[in-house]
Amino acid sequence: MSDSPSHPVVWEHQPADRVLMILKTRGPQSVAVIAKAMDVTAEAVRQQMTRLHAEGLVDSESHSAGRGRPTQIWFLTDAGHGRFPDTHAEMTVQMLGAVRQVFGEEGIEKLIQAREAAMLSGYRQAMQGARSLKERLERLVEVRSAEGYMAELRKDGPDFLFIENHCPICSAAKACMGFCRSELELFHKVLGEEVRVRREEHILAGARRCAYRIDKAD
Secondary structure, X not given: OOOOOOOOOOOOOOHHHHHHHXXXXXXXXXXXXXXXXXXXXXXXXXHHHHHHHHOOOEEEEEEOOOOOOOEEEEEEOHHHHXXXXXXXXXXXXXXXXXXXXXXXXXXHHHHHHHHHHHHHHHXXXXXXXXXXXXXXXXXXXXXXXXXXXXXXXXXXXXXXXXXXXXXXXXXXXXXXXXXXXXXXXXXXXHHOOOEEEEEEEXXXXXXXXXXXXXXXXX
């Protein structure tokens, strides 16, 4: 069965889907925080949570912060994460298996290298005219978001945090970790030799997102 949803989410219109988007991009949250982000009442969010929980898309756990009533913190289940498409997951994994069977690991590596070269060409074209690191990272956010990575950029002290809240090739990456290595190398190449890129969070290691700390190399 494919990991991609048969009914894509329409984020702009459906309140329940807005809740899912907030949990996807911000991680586990309380009803109060979600209500504030959506500019609706807490009761309206609770109604959506009841529906989403019944559908198996969200779950919650109690967090106690000392005295007082524990706070329910809501998070996406595996099914909830599945509402965000993993591009052509089943077909991609099958094709990788066929390449590995016919051409071995050498064939897989050549495939990854060819993909990286094609992406590097497109990314460098997107970087034209971007002079500062911040400008290059903003362009990278645009490109990766268009590819389905739900990317964003944050300043963290002197560094930048480049965040990808979703991985549209997650199934392929699970089948072949070379894709993750290749994308990290791609970031190094497109941002410049003077830039240091370190992956701090990794979806395949159990994190809810991939996050990269980026700064100027010493």
